[in-house]
Amino acid sequence: xxxVRLTVHDAFALGSIDRRLLGGFLEHMGRAVYxxxxxxxxxxxxxxxxxxxxxxxxxxxxxxIVRYPGGNFVSAYDWEDGVGxxxxxxVRLDLAWRSRESNRFGLNEFAAxxxxxxxxxxxxxxxxxxxxxxxxxxVEYCNHPGGTFWSDLRxxxxxxxxxGVKVWCLGNEQDAPWQIGHKTAHEYGRAAxxxxxxxxxxxxxxxLAACGSSNSRMPTFGSWEATVLEETYEAVxxxxxxxxxxxxEGDLPSFLASSDSMDDFIRTVVGTCDHVKGKLHSxxxxxxxxxxxxxxxxxxxxxxxxxxxxxxxxxxLAEDVYSVAEAVVVGTLLISLLNHSxxxxxGCLAQLVNVIAPITTEPGGTAWRQTTYFPFADVTxxxxxxxxxxxxxxxxxxxxxxxxxDSVVAAATHDEVSGELVLFVANRSTDVAVPLxxxxxxxxxxxxxxxxxVLQDADPGATNTARQPxxxxxxxxxxxxxxxxxxxxxxxxxxxRRPA
Ligand code: AHR
Numbered sequence: 001x002x003x004v005r006l007t008v009h010d011a012f013a014l015g016s017i018d019r020r021l022l023g024g025f026l027e028h029m030g031r032a033v034y035x036x037x038x039x040x041x042x043x044x045x046x047x048x049x050x051x052x053x054x055x056x057x058x059x060x061x062x063x064x065i066v067r068y069p070g071g072n073f074v075s076a077y078d079w080e081d082g083v084g085x086x087x088x089x090x091v092r093l094d095l096a097w098r099s100r101e102s103n104r105f106g107l108n109e110f111a112a113x114x115x116x117x118x119x120x121x122x123x124x125x126x127x128x129x130x131x132x133x134x135x136x137x138x139v140e141y142c143n144h145p146g147g148t149f150w151s152d153l154r155x156x157x158x159x160x161x162x163x164g165v166k167v168w169c170l171g172n173e174q175d176a177p178w179q180i181g182h183k184t185a186h187e188y189g190r191a192a193x194x195x196x197x198x199x200x201x202x203x204x205x206x207x208l209a210a211c212g213s214s215n216s217r218m219p220t221f222g223s224w225e226a227t228v229l230e231e232t233y234e235a236v237x238x239x240x241x242x243x244x245x246x247x248x249e250g251d252l253p254s255f256l257a258s259s260d261s262m263d264d265f266i267r268t269v270v271g272t273c274d275h276v277k278g279k280l281h282s283x284x285x286x287x288x289x290x291x292x293x294x295x296x297x298x299x300x301x302x303x304x305x306x307x308x309x310x311x312x313x314x315x316x317l318a319e320d321v322y323s324v325a326e327a328v329v330v331g332t333l334l335i336s337l338l339n340h341s342x343x344x345x346x347g348c349l350a351q352l353v354n355v356i357a358p359i360t361t362e363p364g365g366t367a368w369r370q371t372t373y374f375p376f377a378d379v380t381x382x383x384x385x386x387x388x389x390x391x392x393x394x395x396x397x398x399x400x401x402x403x404x405x406d407s408v409v410a411a412a413t414h415d416e417v418s419g420e421l422v423l424f425v426a427n428r429s430t431d432v433a434v435p436l437x438x439x440x441x442x443x444x445x446x447x448x449x450x451x452x453x454v455l456q457d458a459d460p461g462a463t464n465t466a467r468q469p470x471x472x473x474x475x476x477x478x479x480x481x482x483x484x485x486x487x488x489x490x491x492x493x494x495x496x497r498r499p500a
Contacts, residue, residue, distance in 0.1 A: 003435040004408040004485070006423065007391040010442040014387040017413065018345040020167070021337055022380045023122065024063035024352040025292060026110075027071035029097050030317030035363040036353035037113060038105045042364060050113055053367045057359050058117045058352065061373060062380030065120040065167065067291055067348045068110050072096035072304070074172050075128025076180040079138050082106020083157050093311065095180050097304035100313050107142070108154075111163045121163065122291070122348070125199075127171030127191050128181025136198040139168070143203040167207050167346070169291065170195055170232075173214040173242065175224045178305060185224045189231025196235040209238040209289045209346075216243060216265045225269060229276040229286065238289035238346065241269055244296035244356075245329060252325060252460070254401035256428040256488065259332035259409060261402070266290070266340045273343075288343050292350040293333055295326045295372065318355045322372045324472055324488065325460040331375035331490035332426045338379070338411035341387045349376055360466075368469035371462070374455050375424075378474070378492045382422040385415035390423070397429055408434055408485060414444070421447055421495040427485035430460070436483040440495065447495040452477045456489035 026032055035042075037058075040049030069077060073096045081090055081103045089103035107123075114121050123142070125135040137150050142163040144151035151162070170192040174183045183191065192210045199206060210232045213221040225239060243265060247255035266288065273286035297320045302309070304317075322330075330349075337347050353359045358373035394406040407429040413422050421444055427434050440447045455474040462472050474490075477483075485491055 002395040003437050004395065005393040005437045005439060006410050006425070007439040007441065008388050008412050008421065008444060010388060010414055010444050012389040014339070014342045014389055016386050017338070017341050017383055019064045020120070020346040021341055021344065022063060022383070023065035023067060023291070023346060023348040024119070025067040025071070025348040025350040026352050027355065028069050028073045028077070028094065028101060029071060029351070029355050030319065031314050031354040031361070031363070032351055032357070033105050034102070034314035036361055038109065039363065048109065048112055050116060051361065051367065054353060054359060054361060055116055057367055057369060061358060061377050063119055063349070063352065064380070065122050065346070066114060066117070066352065067122040067124065067169065070096065070124060070172055072172060072179060074124045074126050077126050078130070079107060079126070079134065083108055083141070095304070097317060098306065098309050098311060099315060100311050102313065108157055108159050111159065120167070121165045122167040122169065123165050124169035124172055125195060127174060127188070127195060128179060131191055132195050132198045135195040136202050139199045139202040139206065143206070166205065167209065168199060169209045169240065170236065171211050174211050175218055175220055176214040178303060185220065185227035186231070189228045192228065193232045193235050196232060200235070207238070208236045209240050209291065210236040212239045212241050212269060214242050216268070222268065222272060225272045226276055229273060230280065233276055233280050233282055233286065234284065238287050239269065239273060241265065241288055241290045242292035244294055244298055245333070246295060246297055246299065248299055251400050252430055253397065253399040256325065256329060256332070256430070257399045257402045257405045258329050259336040260405055262293070262333055262336040263340070266336065266344060270343050287345045289346040290337060290344050291346065291348040293347060294350045294356050295322065295329050296320060296356045319360065320356050321463050321465065322370045323461045323463050324371050324455065324457040327371035327375055327455055328426055328428070328488050328490045330372045331424065332409055332428065334375055334379045335409050335411040335424050335426060338383060338387050338413065338424065362466055366466055366469070368464055368466060370464055371455070371472045374474045375490050378453065379424060382424070382492055382494070383413040385413060385417070388412040388414050395432070395434060397432070407432065419496055423493040423495065425485060425491040425493060427487055427489045427491070429487050431487050433487055434485045436485055436493070438495070444495070446497045448498055449479050449483060449493050449495050450498065451494040452479050452483055453492045454486065454489055456486045460488040
């Protein structure tokens with residue numbers, strides 16, 4: 001049986017990890033908000049109507065920042081509808097998801113929820129149907145201390161202190177024909193630049209993300225990024241990436257290799273950023289925000305623009321049930337993000353609750369962890385300090401879509417305070433177990449594997465459901481010999497000096 005050798009030296013660091021790499025996403029879509037995180041009258045609802053059972057699961061999952069309110073939803077959303085007295089808030093048609101939006105949950109509710117969930121806010125502004133004016137007013141409402149129309153309105157609405165929102169997305173997927181207010185790259189670049197200028201004049205401390213492509217298969221991918229960055233380069237801090245992965249053809253080996261495609265996508269966008277940097281003779285290096293990524297059964301999903309569907313309140317949308325194999329893919333996507341964390345500084349698992357999510361709820365009932373919950377929770381708990389480069393010498397296997405690929409992929413983080421080295425390792429082979437060999441060098445030379453946690457099942461199709469919420473759980477495997485990476489498995493190996 002051939003083994004995989006992972007070589008790690010503490011001198012080969014990619015740099016410190018921005019913890020905002022491990023964010024989530026909450027959109028007004030389906031049951032993410034209503035009967036997801038917010039359900040007044042639910043047995044666990046607190047005084048704000050937030051489900052405590054869900055809050056507990058979110059805290060345990062550990063996202064650091066949550067993007068809100070969309071997504072496609074934001075491109076026709078008037079943020080003013082979601083603030084102020086509940087009885088005065090209008091019911092609107094949400095054109096993104098063909099839903100009725102009650103606006104009972106809005107900005108200040110989100111801010112209160114984030115405080116309870118212990119996450120930072122990432123807000124998106126509407127650059128679809130709106131523009132500079134609504135965007136700069138929103139920043140004033142959120143971040144200005146007081147004494148002006150919008151900041152005093154916030155106080156009147158019960159939020160005495162500014163929300164201090166640091167990260168702002170300049171619209172959402174404006175390259176996409178399905179987007180309300182879809183734009184050409186040039187039109188969007190101009191709109192984003194002008195919004196960015198005004199928003200920064202209100203609060204110079206904010207960070208801004210310009211929209212990249214909706215995915216790497218878009219016909220304008222590449223040229224979109226180049227044009228948008230040429231317009232906005234000095235005014236923004238990030239270009240965004242979105243991509244969802246799925247097993248379309250029942251080809252598990254190819255699906256399990258999806259992170260190779262994510263690696264390639266990131267490298268290509270980095271290349272475009274650096275091309276524009278050179279072209280503009282800029283001293284600044286553009287960072288990336290991968291603010292939508294996940295596994296999504298997208299081919300089964302009916303878009304929100306199907307006018308045959310009746311208007312509904314918080315309908316069930318994209319409530320994918322995830323398997324162990326899909327959790328392993330989520331783990332490999334996290335490995336890809338960690339291995340590019342020198343340039344990908346922020347990321348959002350899309351989404352958080354019910355809609356393509358690691359947490360599922362029943363209205364009035366229980367909430368449980370999907371399989372994909374576990375690799376994400378492992379990384380938020382374990383990835384501290386710096387990402388280190390891992391040299392992977394792995395057996396390889398063929399796939400239909402990507403040719404020969406490494407069976408094993410890995411990322412490493414090193415917490416210089418505790419000294420702990422954490423290895424995140426996935427075996428993408430469907431049938432071969434791979435023994436793990438570690439070559440730890442530099443100050444890591446005395447380290448040894450002390451703990452091994454694995455997510456794997458005899459049936460890679462196993463799932464968690466309301467009836468069997470704990471059918472799939474990670475397990476701790478005693479480390480008293482060589483570590484074995486089971487086929488289709490996600491592994492966390494914690495290394496430190498053995499206690500004397
Ligand atoms: O996350 C679901 C949707 O996927 C978002 O609204 C949109 O940005 C993307 O296409």
